Amino acid sequence: MTFDPGQLGQSKADLAKALRDMRKRANRTQVWLARRCNISQTKLSNIETGRVTPGLVDVELILRVLQAPPEAVAEVTALARLAHTEWQGKRASWRRGLEKRQAELSGLEAEAAELRYFLPSMVTGLLATPDYIRASLGHAPVDISKTVARKMERQSILYDSTKRFTFLLTEQAIRWALLPHSAMAAQIDRITAISHIPYTRIGVIPLGTPITRGPLNTFTIYDDRLATVETFTGRIVFQDARDIAGHLEVFGLYERSATYGEEARKILREWASRFRS
DSSP states (O other), rough: OOOOOHHHHHHHHHHHHHHHHHHHHOOOOOOOHHHHHHHHHHHHHHHHHTTOOOOOHHHHOOOEEEEHHHHHHHHHHHHHHTTTTEEEEHHHHHHHHHHHHHHHHHHHHHHHEOOOOOOOOOOOOOOHHHHHHHHHTTTTTTTTHHHHHHHHHHHGGGOOOEOOOOOEEEHHHHOOOSOOOHHHHHHHHHHHTTTTTTTTTEEOOOOOOOOSSSSOOOOEETTTTTEEEEEEEEEEEEEEEEHHHHHHHHHHHHHHBBBBBHHHHHHHHHHHHHHOO
16 A cells, blocks of 8 residues: 555544454454454444554454455555554644644653654754754744744753653754854754753764665654654654654664764864854
């Protein structure tokens, strides 16, 4: 099944209907199926009406008990993965207001204990100066001042000792001249300063570092339960365990290739010096 953002809103209802229809074709009751899957009849009813989105483990168990044919297994499993994926278009975010989006991000950050950011093209808001944030919002039809203020407020979470942050930035992300050179130097100084915060790791990946996979997208992983991927037109939110595991694997590859600590700060100071000269 190919990915289509338009499918995501309907996938949960489609999954519920597919599981319900499959049980009925097998001429089985909810009580019978629930007992053999070792789940409550109430939960199964909620799954079949779309009030609860089942995980892949539950879906695979239901399909196995119903002895579903291979083609049905493939189709329903694909629906289950889509049901755990959400598309958030940028135009819709603009209509709702980016302040609301900042509140949502604050909620995700507050709930997570370990946060991982892969940044191949730009600096993320948690590491950005006000000037950098303002420049990055130049194309967005939003109240820029309020959004900048909200993003700056979010940066206080970096000092929460109960959390662990890892930021991996490519040389392109750090040196892409979104601002005049003096302001870019200040932005790099900001990243250098944050690298001294306990429990916050800044990893730098200079151009020429041998890595076997290309940096396709900016993505963030919240613990091992959710991953978000940025595109030009929106954001994909993955909650399926397999998708999250895949992003963790890719993050690990880049993490092992990055430079940290004083060596990273030396590189950052050199790049800042180039902007100042």
